[in-house]
Amino acid sequence: MPIDRADAAAAAVEADEAVAIAQALIRARSENPGTTEDAAAEVAAGVLRALGATPETVRGKAGRPSVVATIGGAGGQTLAWNGHLDTVPVGSLDTWSADPFAGDIVGDRLIGRGACDMKGPIAAALAGAAAVVRAQIELRGSLTFHLVADEELAGIHGTQVLRDRGLLTQGAAIVGEPSNLEIALAERGGAWVTATTYGAAAHGSQPHRGVNAITAMARFLLRLNEVVPETVHPLCGRATVNAALIEGGSAPNMVPDRCVVDIDRRTIPGETEPEKVLAPFRALADDLRADDPAFDLRTEIRDWIPAAESPPDAPIAAAIRAASATQTGTVPHDVGFTGITDARFYLNDAAIPTVIFGPGDLSLAHTADESIAVDELVTGARTYARIFASFLGADAGDTHTARAGYPGGVSTATAPLTVTDAAARKIAELAAKEGRAEPTLRLRVVAGGCSGFSYELGFDDAATAEDHVITSAGGVRVLVDPRSAPIIEGSSLELDPSLLGGGLKVKNPRATHECACGDSFAI
Numbered sequence: 001m002p003i004d005r006a007d008a009a010a011a012a013v014e015a016d017e018a019v020a021i022a023q024a025l026i027r028a029r030s031e032n033p034g035t036t037e038d039a040a041a042e043v044a045a046g047v048l049r050a051l052g053a054t055p056e057t058v059r060g061k062a063g064r065p066s067v068v069a070t071i072g073g074a075g076g077q078t079l080a081w082n083g084h085l086d087t088v089p090v091g092s093l094d095t096w097s098a099d100p101f102a103g104d105i106v107g108d109r110l111i112g113r114g115a116c117d118m119k120g121p122i123a124a125a126l127a128g129a130a131a132v133v134r135a136q137i138e139l140r141g142s143l144t145f146h147l148v149a150d151e152e153l154a155g156i157h158g159t160q161v162l163r164d165r166g167l168l169t170q171g172a173a174i175v176g177e178p179s180n181l182e183i184a185l186a187e188r189g190g191a192w193v194t195a196t197t198y199g200a201a202a203h204g205s206q207p208h209r210g211v212n213a214i215t216a217m218a219r220f221l222l223r224l225n226e227v228v229p230e231t232v233h234p235l236c237g238r239a240t241v242n243a244a245l246i247e248g249g250s251a252p253n254m255v256p257d258r259c260v261v262d263i264d265r266r267t268i269p270g271e272t273e274p275e276k277v278l279a280p281f282r283a284l285a286d287d288l289r290a291d292d293p294a295f296d297l298r299t300e301i302r303d304w305i306p307a308a309e310s311p312p313d314a315p316i317a318a319a320i321r322a323a324s325a326t327q328t329g330t331v332p333h334d335v336g337f338t339g340i341t342d343a344r345f346y347l348n349d350a351a352i353p354t355v356i357f358g359p360g361d362l363s364l365a366h367t368a369d370e371s372i373a374v375d376e377l378v379t380g381a382r383t384y385a386r387i388f389a390s391f392l393g394a395d396a397g398d399t400h401t402a403r404a405g406y407p408g409g410v411s412t413a414t415a416p417l418t419v420t421d422a423a424a425r426k427i428a429e430l431a432a433k434e435g436r437a438e439p440t441l442r443l444r445v446v447a448g449g450c451s452g453f454s455y456e457l458g459f460d461d462a463a464t465a466e467d468h469v470i471t472s473a474g475g476v477r478v479l480v481d482p483r484s485a486p487i488i489e490g491s492s493l494e495l496d497p498s499l500l501g502g503g504l505k506v507k508n509p510r511a512t513h514e515c516a517c518g519d520s521f522a523i
């Protein structure tokens with residue numbers, strides 16, 4: 001039985017190497033604003049050269065370096081892996097308990113500026129690629145690293161330069177920002193609004209003769225939350241608003257005639273028109289003016305970065321789900337990313353399906369004592385190795401087609417799910433405990449194909465006649481969720497009763513599958 005290429009790639013990851021690359025990157029200081037990314041770019045280019053790539057340093061007008069390098073063949077899928085070499089500034093050194101540029105390991109964590117955002121994730125991806133090369137796994141497709149400058153200040157001198165040079169051409173992209181190894185398929189955007197109130201100056205001892213612009217602004221700010229629509233995005237939640245900077249008045253003994261506030265209004269995917277975002281600000285101002293004709297507030301959008309989202313069924317998302325499920329035993333969640341990343345350039349400007357997926361906890365980014373768990377860094381490297389080996393292993397057109405005409409391509413004829421008597425008994429037991437008479441299960445294949453296989457299964461009381469029943473055994477009906485990924489024709493899954501937990505949530509059941517390409521794998 002041939003060894004699965006993804007398993008071989010994951011096994012070839014060397015934990016020490018992943019950590020050493022992260023440490024070298026942390027030691028190559030690259031604060032933005034502050035220092036340039038040149039030292040970090042040189043470290044990354046050195047690693048890529050050792051993999052046999054020919055890294056190129058692309059510089060825009062500001063001269064900031066982004067490293068571009070490709071490994072693999074010319075025949076299959078093309079994948080970009082994007083990570084930023086810059087970090088936020090270190091902040092006050094006395095708030096750190098370790099040297100932020102030493103790359104120390106304290107306990108089980110690597111500490112340093114950029115440890116999680118995102119020199120650790122870059123090291124994980126480079127170590128993953130190194131493992132693919134070390135294990136001599138031939139990539140039919142190609143992996144292109146975009147290790148860029150300037151992400152922390154909006155990517156103008158980094159990924160935007162690559163975009164302008166026409167280098168965002170890949171069929172799929174991963175932006176390796178720290179997502180706790182969850183799959184971030186959407187990110188919020190931002191509208192930076194300047195609001196100005198106008199009053200009338202007067203002597204501070206006779207305030208009734210003037211109109212106080214600061215007091216007017218205060219009334220506006222106390223109702224600021226009203227400008228956020230109630231729309232909820234399934235991954236990003238609601239939009240938010242934050243009054244960020246304020247300035248007003250000219251002397252302690254004057255009635256201020258002007259007050260300016262910079263407002264950070266974060267948008268969700270679907271909010272594509274600046275005018276629509278601004279309209280509720282104006283409606284609130286009108287409302288305040290109805291109470292007080294002297295109220296005069298004007299708003300404008302100073303800067304606009306659109307939100308972005310990827311189709312949840314993009315093949316790269318399926319490949320990441322499968323790789324991660326096999327590596328960790330858990331199917332990662334689809335999530336939204338709260339911050340703005342360079343993924344927007346790939347998604348919005350180049351229409352490339354893009355997933356934000358990386359090790360590390362975003363809540364530790366930009367903090368003192370920024371760190372990443374060494375375990376998570378190494379798991380990230382192994383998962384990336386699997387993704388590179390599986391996603392880039394097949395020719396672009398070489399997909400394993402399931403039978404068409406059924407949800408998710410599943411065919412009744414192949415009856416891919418077997419419910420053993422023991423499993424049926426266990427299901428009936430759980431159903432009885434929860435007061436269900438005739439248990440119906442809903443199956444959603446999260447990822448299917450030679451790259452791996454995983455599914456989620458749960459009780460479903462809302463089944464309708466249109467739902468497609470794939471098997472009915474031992475008194476158990478199983479429906480296929482329409483969002484299900486295809487199951488390879490001829491494959492079989494057996495429901496293992498030992499995997500049925502309390503709430504009947506099954507993830508990554510084990511089964512063996514032999515596929516036409518000759519690979520076989522366990523799930």
Ligand SMILES: [Zn+2]
Pocket residue numbers: 084117118151177178
């Ligand atoms: Zn970042």
